[in-house]
Amino acid sequence: MYWENYYLPETVEEVLKHLKDSNGNARIMAGGTDLMILVKNGIVKTREIVDVCNVKELNCIKEEGSLIRVGALTTHTQLAESELLKKKVKVLAKAASKVGSPQIRNAGTIGGNVVNAHSAADTAVALTALNAKARIQGAEGELEKPVSELYVEAGKSFVDPTKEIITEFVFDVPGENEATAFMRHAKRKALALPILNLALWLKTNSDKSMIEDVRIALGPMDYKPLRALETENILKGQPLTEKTIKEAQETIVKEIKPRDSFQGGASYKIEMAKVFLARAIVEAVSDLGGKIDG
Amino acid sequence: MGKKQLNLNVNGKPYELYVEPDKKLVEVIREEVGLTGTKIGCNNGECGACTILLEGEPVASCMMPAFKAHGKNIVTVEGLGTAQNLHPLQKSFLAYGAVQCGFCTPGMLISAKALLDKNLNPTELDIRQSISGNLCRCTGYKKIVDAVQGAAAELRGEKEVKWPVTTEDDIVGSSVTRVDGIPKVTGESKFANDYFFPNMAYAKTLFSAHPHALIKNIDTSKAQALDGVIGVYTSKDVPGPNIVGIMPHIKDTPVLAGDKVRCYGDAVALVVAESAEIAEEALSLIDVEYEPLPGVFTVEDAIKEDAPKVHEGGNLLLHRKMYRGDVEKGFSEAAVIVEDNFKTRMNEHAYIEPEAGVALFEGGVLKVYTITQGAHYHRGEIAVNLNLPVSKVRVIQTTTGGGFGGKIDVSLQVLVALAAFKTGRPVKMAYSREESMINSTKRHPYYMHYKIGARSDGKLTAVQAEIYGDTGAYSSHGPGVLTRTAASIIGPYEVDNIKADAYCVYTNNPQAGAMRAFGSPQASIAYEALMDELAQKLGISAVEIRRINGYRKGSVIPTGQVLTDGVGFMETFEKVVEKSEFNR
Numbered sequence: 001m002y003w004e005n006y007y008l009p010e011t012v013e014e015v016l017k018h019l020k021d022s023n024g025n026a027r028i029m030a031g032g033t034d035l036m037i038l039v040k041n042g043i044v045k046t047r048e049i050v051d052v053c054n055v056k057e058l059n060c061i062k063e064e065g066s067l068i069r070v071g072a073l074t075t076h077t078q079l080a081e082s083e084l085l086k087k088k089v090k091v092l093a094k095a096a097s098k099v100g101s102p103q104i105r106n107a108g109t110i111g112g113n114v115v116n117a118h119s120a121a122d123t124a125v126a127l128t129a130l131n132a133k134a135r136i137q138g139a140e141g142e143l144e145k146p147v148s149e150l151y152v153e154a155g156k157s158f159v160d161p162t163k164e165i166i167t168e169f170v171f172d173v174p175g176e177n178e179a180t181a182f183m184r185h186a187k188r189k190a191l192a193l194p195i196l197n198l199a200l201w202l203k204t205n206s207d208k209s210m211i212e213d214v215r216i217a218l219g220p221m222d223y224k225p226l227r228a229l230e231t232e233n234i235l236k237g238q239p240l241t242e243k244t245i246k247e248a249q250e251t252i253v254k255e256i257k258p259r260d261s262f263q264g265g266a267s268y269k270i271e272m273a274k275v276f277l278a279r280a281i282v283e284a285v286s287d288l289g290g291k292i293d294g
Numbered sequence: 295m296g297k298k299q300l301n302l303n304v305n306g307k308p309y310e311l312y313v314e315p316d317k318k319l320v321e322v323i324r325e326e327v328g329l330t331g332t333k334i335g336c337n338n339g340e341c342g343a344c345t346i347l348l349e350g351e352p353v354a355s356c357m358m359p360a361f362k363a364h365g366k367n368i369v370t371v372e373g374l375g376t377a378q379n380l381h382p383l384q385k386s387f388l389a390y391g392a393v394q395c396g397f398c399t400p401g402m403l404i405s406a407k408a409l410l411d412k413n414l415n416p417t418e419l420d421i422r423q424s425i426s427g428n429l430c431r432c433t434g435y436k437k438i439v440d441a442v443q444g445a446a447a448e449l450r451g452e453k454e455v456k457w458p459v460t461t462e463d464d465i466v467g468s469s470v471t472r473v474d475g476i477p478k479v480t481g482e483s484k485f486a487n488d489y490f491f492p493n494m495a496y497a498k499t500l501f502s503a504h505p506h507a508l509i510k511n512i513d514t515s516k517a518q519a520l521d522g523v524i525g526v527y528t529s530k531d532v533p534g535p536n537i538v539g540i541m542p543h544i545k546d547t548p549v550l551a552g553d554k555v556r557c558y559g560d561a562v563a564l565v566v567a568e569s570a571e572i573a574e575e576a577l578s579l580i581d582v583e584y585e586p587l588p589g590v591f592t593v594e595d596a597i598k599e600d601a602p603k604v605h606e607g608g609n610l611l612l613h614r615k616m617y618r619g620d621v622e623k624g625f626s627e628a629a630v631i632v633e634d635n636f637k638t639r640m641n642e643h644a645y646i647e648p649e650a651g652v653a654l655f656e657g658g659v660l661k662v663y664t665i666t667q668g669a670h671y672h673r674g675e676i677a678v679n680l681n682l683p684v685s686k687v688r689v690i691q692t693t694t695g696g697g698f699g700g701k702i703d704v705s706l707q708v709l710v711a712l713a714a715f716k717t718g719r720p721v722k723m724a725y726s727r728e729e730s731m732i733n734s735t736k737r738h739p740y741y742m743h744y745k746i747g748a749r750s751d752g753k754l755t756a757v758q759a760e761i762y763g764d765t766g767a768y769s770s771h772g773p774g775v776l777t778r779t780a781a782s783i784i785g786p787y788e789v790d791n792i793k794a795d796a797y798c799v800y801t802n803n804p805q806a807g808a809m810r811a812f813g814s815p816q817a818s819i820a821y822e823a824l825m826d827e828l829a830q831k832l833g834i835s836a837v838e839i840r841r842i843n844g845y846r847k848g849s850v851i852p853t854g855q856v857l858t859d860g861v862g863f864m865e866t867f868e869k870v871v872e873k874s875e876f877n878r
Contacts, residue, residue: 001316001571003315004316005315006298006315006359032357033357036339036357036358037338040338051361051362077351100427101428102352102426103427104427106352107353107354189426190423
């Protein structure tokens with residue numbers, strides 16, 4: 001027996017009421033693609049399920065002024081196929097397109113991907129590079145927290161699914177001289193966790209000759225998506241040249257400390273991070289119509 | 295826990311069901327709606343055999359709570375077309391030979407349908423991505439991709455799929471529709487887990503907790519006392535000799551382990567209960583007292599003199615010698631000699647359909663519907679171990695979802711028969727993917743030492759090899775596999791002087807048995823690598839050295855047999871060279 005009761009509320013208000021009434025014995029399920037395995041293997045135990053798949057208000061991708069809002073129940077397929085994201089926030093569309101398989105992408109949601117708190121969850125790595133914030137609602141009210149601060153430890157989120165729910169993710173619409181890129185390497189093209197993934201957000205000056213600002217996120221490196229801050233600092237204010245990229249590569253090699261794992265060896269991951277960093281910069285710059293000088 | 299109302303619309307038909315809130319969608323579709331075309335392959339959302347359309351999108355129904363689909367529209371394979379009125383995809387899968395065992399087929403068809411519903415001009419990449427969540431172990435995917443292209447062309451109104459595939463006039467020399475093809479594409483084929491009988495009980499196996507241990511005591515009282523448990527059985531409940539084995543002279547595998555376990559795959563107890571869930575719960579209530587023994591997990595360790603013995607007779611099960619000519623003389627004639635050590639790993643067959651069976655008495659005959667690649671062998675083992683005359687046992691091979699040699703050995707067949715024999719009820723057993731991997735046979739891991747010599751003109755003069763095959767805790771086909779390796783010690787190449795020693799060795803690893811090509815592939819890893827090395831040292835091409843030595847009409851193989859007819863090696867080889875553009 002997995003659980004005794006199953007609720008299918010249709011509004012956030014109803015969701016929070018069920019959680020409150022159950023007093024810690026109920027747990028939110030979004031797509032269920034991760035949670036079902038955790039329950040099956042006895043890692044997560046819950047008496048009641050509050051399935052949020054019918055809460056329509058949380059399934060949306062909207063551009064509002066200078067912000068993009070992504071409802072937490074937007075599926076990976078919807079993210080991957082969104083014309084808005086493909087045009088303006090490639091990093092998120094591409095990250096979502098790499099998750100699992102079509103079957104998993106059709107059920108799994110961006111909120112679930114983040115709350116599952118896996119350090120290499122593709123959309124979480126992308127959201128980290130986008131400096132996205134999550135909006136969380138609980139009985140005590142609402143709060144906003146950067147995605148990068150949602151991790152307590154490996155597999156444990158700041159968001160407690162027995163008490164609260166992420167309603168949406170919010171980030172800035174990439175501007176005129178801003179572009180993003182996402183790189184991923186896995187043992188197979190489907191149904192495989194990444195050996196390494198890397199998300200990039202980059203801003204150049206108006207003639208695309210210099211990096212004004214940059215954010216780089218990688219997984220799996222730490223208990224959460226890792227921001228390569230030293231590498232970012234090396235890149236900031238530098239001209240877009242092969243020399244700059246080479247210096248950034250030399251920095252990232254020293255900065256990241258991946259582990260040997262079933263997915264791949266640490267030294268291999270470091271080499272791949274070097275390659276991905278260069279490829280991501282080249283791709284982002286070329287999307288802006290610029291090029292790397294020799 | 296109370297049942298709740300669940301409304302589903304399946305293939306256009308509304309269903310008002312009452313089910314427990316923790317049922318999974320695949321269980322409701324198969325057991326409540328009664329549509330068994332949707333399969334369970336891994337129960338982890340990975341293999342795609344359970345794929346259905348939920349509001350038009352393919353999802354894995356094995357990882358989805360049924361209530362997620364409450365009030366929604368579902369399409370299963372049965373919703374595509376019927377035998378009389380097949381969907382273009384179903385015709386095309388048959389016409390292009392994209393259906394083999396048929397177990398992944400329903401999920402493949404559903405994923406392909408989802409693609410074509412949105413895109414009638416798919417590229418090969420589109421198709422491969424659309425089926426990337428559906429695993430197939432038989433076809434290699436190419437024919438499936440071709441079939442989806444073929445169906446798309448018909449749906450675009452361009453070119454109809456050839457149907458029927460053959461008429462009576464053109465049957466000779468052309469592809470024919472497979473005999474069991476139509477039910478495989480409509481979902482009507484009955485695999486073992488698709489059989490349901492009134493009053494059916496469910497059985498589960500308790501596997502060993504140790505790779506090597508003595509069993510001091512088994513206390514089943516708590517499990518027996520659990521509500522819904524019909525019976526709990528151990529080795530002493532087996533009426534017959536409690537031993538099986540595919541090699542008639544080496545029966546070494548207990549049906550239920552008695553005084554000793556030799557690998558994690560050993561069955562220690564059998565529970566029969568009113569539901570699979572209760573049986574599963576009862577397993578955790580069985581107390582087994584083990585005295586762990588040191589184990590051996592490599593052949594190097596197993597053949598040491600003081601190694602722990604897996605079986606009383608020692609760990610060396612077979613030494614097969616294949617000697618011909620004079621290798622010393624052969625090596626003395628060689629201009630170049632190459633020599634190296636090689637290791638290969640254990641392989642799991644990973645057929646998409648895990649082991650399953652249903653046993654029941656009908657008119658005094660014990661009928662066992664089960665997956666099998668050896669129905670008569672299984673019948674014999676059931677009869678002997680239940681002390682029944684062979685005439686009172688019938689084994690019916692159900693449509694079998696891939697085997698590749700892994701379904702020849704006895705897995706759960708005697709156990710499910712024992713369960714029906716003891717309880718008098720129809721009993722079903724179905725292994726999970728995890729249980730399947732723990733219990734089933736594997737491809738033998740090999741440890742090999744090879745030495746090959748050749749003259750300066752590339753002609754091989756001698757081969758000497760020592761091969762050790764790890765057969766795990768039980769023989770299975772081990773001696774046959776190692777004998778085959780000795781006989782094809784140098785594959786398709788002619789050598790006059792041969793000294794091959796092949797050893798089959800017991801360890802506490804999972805038992806290894808038959809798997810595609812039965813002992814030949816492991817050896818090819820070694821000798822093909824050395825053939826390349828020889829060519830390099832002799833300054834000739836990798837193609838040339840194989841042309842010089844390849845089997846032709848009149849070649850003598852290691853056993854001394856002269857090949858007279860149907861020697862297709864050179865022709866095949868030249869085609870491979872051409873098609874792979876090896877010389878480009």
